Amino acid sequence: MDRKKLQDTQAWVRSELERSVQFWLKNGMDHQHGGVYTCLDRKGEIYSTDKSVWMQGRCGWTFAYLCHVYGVKQEWLDASKSCIDFMEKYCINREAGDRMYFTVTEDGKPLRQRRYCFSEGFYCMANAEYYGVTGDKECLMRARKAYELIWQLNNGLIKDPTGLGPKTIPETRTGRALADPMIYLNITAVMRRCDSEQRELYDARAKECAEAIFKYHRKPELHCTLESVDMDGNPELWYTAGRVVNPGHDIECSWFLMEDANRKGDKKQHEVAVKIFDQAIEAGWDYEYGGLLYFIDCLGRPPEAYEHDMKLWWPHDEILIASLMIYRDTGDEKYLTWFERTLDYCKEHFSDPEYGDWYGYLRRDGKPTMPACKGSTFKGPFHLPRMLVMCDQMLGQLLAGQ
Secondary structure: OOHHHHHHHHHHHHHHHHHHHHHHHHHOEOOOOOOEOOOEEOOOOEOOOOEEHHHHHHHHHHHHHHHHHHOOOHHHHHHHHHHHHHHHHHOEEOOOOOEEOOEEOOOOOEEEOOOOOHHHHHHHHHHHHHHHHHOOHHHHHHHHHHHHHHHHHHOOOOOOOOOOOOOOOOOOOOOEEOHHHHHHHHHHHHHHHHOHHHHHHHHHHHHHHHHHHHHHHEEHHHOEEOOEEOOOOOOOOOOHHHHEEOHHHHHHHHHHHHHHHHHHOOHHHHHHHHHHHHHHHHHHEOOOOOOEOOOEEOOOOOOOOOOOOOEEHHHHHHHHHHHHHHHHHHOOHHHHHHHHHHHHHHHHHOEOOOOOOEOOEEOOOOOEOOOOEOOOOOOOOOHHHHHHHHHHHHHHHHHOOO
């Protein structure tokens, strides 16, 4: 471990975090209607006023999390509350069991409703984190309610009140999605940290999530973790969706599992999580151009997704978190090498020192798609600041010899 190099890296991480945070505070916050705009171009100019509900929740969480880690700054707390209040006022479908919309207009008129529970998940995280910082009991009650709703929907305990139904005809094909237990595991980690009164519940739910990932989705015989399997966890390799591997998702999942393993002292779970990382990065890294491919086929056949060989910002954020976490936990220099390799790629291709924050979408050769953007319906102040905060903390732990 080169101490000077780690110190320089931590200094860069902190300055990059400041640039990212200021980019979104300056350009994204809607001071008229509340909430955040996330469709921003390279310079931070708004190119679409429609609002992503995912991003209201993610932004609400991020700015409260910054307060949790670094101490309360009023502009951070105000940004978090603006997003939380916007969601509460405009983003919940009160006529459909409090399911949440996917997108709304800038002034909160509903546009799209989707069957997935991720809007509810990020709403839950934002309210829980805000409660953890402020002690606002109403936010805690909202978070607990959303947390239970997601559990019931994911496990088929209630019918989806939107009436949208599954994405495939259930008489023909049903299955399991990795995102359900994976994201719920991360939501659970936030809830446990912020809501100690229900820690036993969160421990039990986390255990079920980890077991579901290992039982149904991890496929050692295929050297991967599959996005979709049948209800019994069997791979369905005769069609493309059944063979999809999202290396970034797998790497994100690996550090969710490692974080959970560290909490409970489960060395075996940690070891398996490291194997998930190893398989994903070896299969997904582009050794010709650098960076992580977005989708791959577990049998090496052509993926159907048009963007399969693009390089997106968030999988690289997940590599940086996971590789540094493994290095911190094991001392294995191989993972420090992965961290440094990925960081060098991100500095060269994603980071924008001139205007701040990161490009969201690169072509396979590492050049930004044009016109370049910093935000979209799916990209806002979440993955990048989360990564920078967590890496700042882990680098500090390494430098302190913990």
